[in-house]
Amino acid sequence: MNKTHGLAKMIDHSILHPTMTDEDLRRECNVALKYNVASVCVKPYAVKLAADLLKGSNVLVGCVIGFPAGNSAIKVKVYETETACADGAVEIDMVINIGKALQGDWKYIEEEIDAVTNACHQNSAIVKVIFETDYITRKEDIQKLCEICTEVGADYVKTSSGFGFVKGEDGKYAYTGATIENLKLMRASSGPHVKVKAAGGVRSLDGLLAVQEAGAARCGATATSLIMEDAIARFGA
Secondary structure (H helix, E strand, O other): OOOHHHHOOOOEEOOOOOOOOHHHHHHHHHHHHHHOOOEEEOHHHHHHHHHOOOOOOOOEEEEEOOOOOOOOOOHHHHHHHHHHHHOOOOOEEEEEEEHHHHHHOOHHHHHHHHHHHHHHHHHHOOEEEEEEOOOOOOOOHHHHHHHHHHHHOOOEOOOOOOOOOEEEEOOOOEEEOHOOOOOOOOHHHHHOOEEEEEEOOOOOHHHHHHHOOOOOOOOOOHHHHHHHHHHHOOOHH
């Protein structure tokens, strides 16, 4: 595997904006096919169409669950997971219950992650657990989440949804997404069988290389074309 292909297989091409139509989905799935990325990450209703568009390729179909705020009841997240898998998803990116994590209700968080992880594995899918590190900011809480994911057998820990907007003093909303510091912390705090996914704010080849160096095995991206064209120019096709 050459350098460019290896970088492509780090990318989960995100097709998640609320305004995206089926036409947008078709266009972005073609982008994913063009560069032969690891997967697309789509909204639950879009799984069937994405699976059809990518049938016969090496690009996998992933689906978000409890997205983007993580507020669904556990049984709803499990049902959403089972439905996505039945529709063709083989990767699931779930958002934890952020409020429960912030209040330190680790029993609830463990039950939730365990339930979705089991649903994924029973349906031959992998699970990536989204912490939303723009909200979960304490180092100790991130470490605890990594420990829980390790214990219940989750496949990935993931920084962000890409939609974790924090209201600033000026009343406007912004988010940071993946940081090198958090990626290193998550890598160090997770077991060896748990991989790390960066998401949010990685919009360049150098950004992708930086999160790879920090320990990320996957990276969510919308700027896939820009990243991959730069990779081809730098490292060859």
